[in-house]
Amino acid sequence: MKKSELATPAGIDHDYNFLSGIERDLEKADKSVAERGLDVGLNTRPKGDQSQKMDWQFSAAGIKVFRAPKGMSRAKENKTHRSKSGNKNIIWTVEWIGTDKSRTLSQSSAAEPVYRIHPLFESPTSKKKRKREVEAAPTLNSGPLEVTAEPTAPRIASSETNSNIEARETASSGSKAQSHEDVASGDPLESHPDPASTGISTENRYTFFLLRPRTSSNRRVLIPLTSTDTLGDALRGQTVEEFPTVYYFPAATTDLPPEFMLDEEYRKEEGEQQREFEELMKDVDPEILRRLKDDGSRSRGDEEVDSKRILDVLKQDLGGL
Structure with a gap:
């Protein structure tokens, strides 16, 4: 609209209609939140790129996420995203590492229990289907079974796509199903006993531990998880x-391998080291501490001066172009 038309009746009508449209959209949004019971906190996230939106989502869920440098394999593997279903759960990329160092990546809903999203978990439906396939296999060939020299590929847990995960989240909360998508190979199912044959319930078949990143220890620090808790x-x-x-380790495992330590033990060691440091600092001459502090401040000041000089030189060079 031209500037000369702003003060005309048509211009006023245009502005009025524009503002009225905004008000109607806001009213519709409020009504939708009230009727559908949406979490306003999760839907009023700040604008920005996808990583910024997800960082805000993580903060709302009470989870701190360290970002790997762009281009690193871990950053490329991360497919964590927000579910498109009404409950807006986080669909996490989860890295699973077994006792044999096998590594499996899965896409797992934050609303599912830990034991159900485990790559080796087999739902009762899948178990019955596999049993039927095994029983029906001999009838498919009239002749004797042939033994081939080529090894068969290891079986991995049944996979589901993100759309299947999100579609199931819209169903009633009473119908729970497995929600993960394997994107890398894991342990062969044949190498693990069936829960029913061992008498161990599915949720107690393994013990799970979350890796604590960026610690000062040369051992991996593990945080125990409750298998029946949701991932969130x-x-x-x-x-x-x-x-x-x-x-994850078999439930019968009593002690962790030597390259691991529990978070409780790590915190205890950290506390002892901190106390030793504080005891040492008590014996240090305060004058020495003051000099160290002054030297540090002076060094930072020198760095700032050097930075300013470099900036001035660059400005002069650019000005001469």
């Missing part, structure tokens, strides 16, 4: 690097 509850208050790394 298990991660609340924790820190991950790009996405969670979960180690």
